[in-house]
Amino acid sequence: MATAMRSTRLLRLGFRHVPSLLFRGPLSPSPSPGLGLGLSVGRVGLVHLRCSAAEAGDGRGKKVSARLALAQQVMRDAEERAASAGSDxxxxxxxxxxxxxxxxxxxxxxxxxxxxxxxxxxxxxxxxxxxxxxxxxxxxxxxxxxxxxxxxxxxxxxxxxxxxxxxxxxxxxxxxxxxxxxxxxxxxxxxxxxxxxxxx
Missing domain, CATH: 3.30.160.20 (Double Stranded RNA Binding Domain)
Structure with a gap:
């Protein structure tokens, strides 16, 4: 219980002050791909932070492939050209x-x-x-x-x-x-x- 409370306090402080007595084991890197930081106390994991590059989306939270994003851009450009040309x-x-x-x-x-x-x-x-x-x-x-x-x-x-x-x-x-x-x-x-x- 005390360990969990200390973990919560660490998260709030943003890891600015880390009590040396809290950890029984060394810092270990995140085993998952991407940028991450894994902290462990013996066999009990405190927190796992993962940062990954933002991916293009369609505005509704869906991931969009690079090819689709390019096709959508070409489509928007075509619509703009057609609108700007008008009936001249x-x-x-x-x-x-x-x-x-x-x-x-x-x-x-x-x-x-x-x-x-x-x-x-x-x-x-x-x-x-x-x-x-x-x-x-x-x-x-x-x-x-x-x-x-x-x-x-x-x-x-x-x-x-x-x-x-x-x-x-x-x-x-x-x-x-x-x-x-x-x-x-x-x-x-x-x-x-x-x-x-x-x-x-």
Whole structure:
């Protein structure tokens, strides 16, 4: 009884003062995994403290695996992107946003081949395109890095038609397709997809 009372007093004091006469045996480490401290008096254990790293949870006290936590984060990000995109129209590129140069077009072209400057080299400065959102610019810079020069310009060439006008339109359409792809925001996950993720 006296030993139990002393044990309670030790717990309250936080082990700041430990009477030397209380213990008949040495301090022994905790046999269980994790950080712990086991104190024993002969064969009678006084207290066992165990500390372990906090694990991710779902807010209801349930443990969540790292893979599920990552999937849930991706799902939340997708919902935020879809909400922030809203119903904004896809930006449209015009001749005011590009610079154009012409060169002689090679290949089949009849009597005008290598005589008329119909090849179009179009340059679009992605970094200075303030009319594009930051997310769109970042995606273009990432996906089209092989077409972007050191000045941050997306270079697009066209020799599709035998006229300058036709090749200008073709180059503009190619750049617009890149902008469309970069502007695409996938829809948020459906309720069915959410349920599947929760069951992981």
């Amino acid at each position: 129209p896809v930006p449209k590129i015009t001749m005011d946003h590009v610079t154009v140069s012409f060169a002689r077009s090679g290949g089949a072209g009849g009597q005008n081949v290598n005589k008329v400057n119909t090849k179009v080299d179009m340059r679009f400065n992605v970094e200075k395109a303030h009319w594009l959102g930051e997310r769109i610019k970042e995606r273009i810079l990432q996906t089209e890095k092989n077409r972007i020069n050191k000045d941050g310009e997306l270079v697009m060439s066209s020799t599709k038609t035998r006229t300058q006008k036709g090749n200008i339109e073709d180059a503009l359409q190619k750049i617009q397709a890149i902008i469309d792809a970069a502007s695409y925001v996938p829809p948020p996950p459906s309720e069915e997809q959410k349920k599947k993720i929760e069951k992981m």
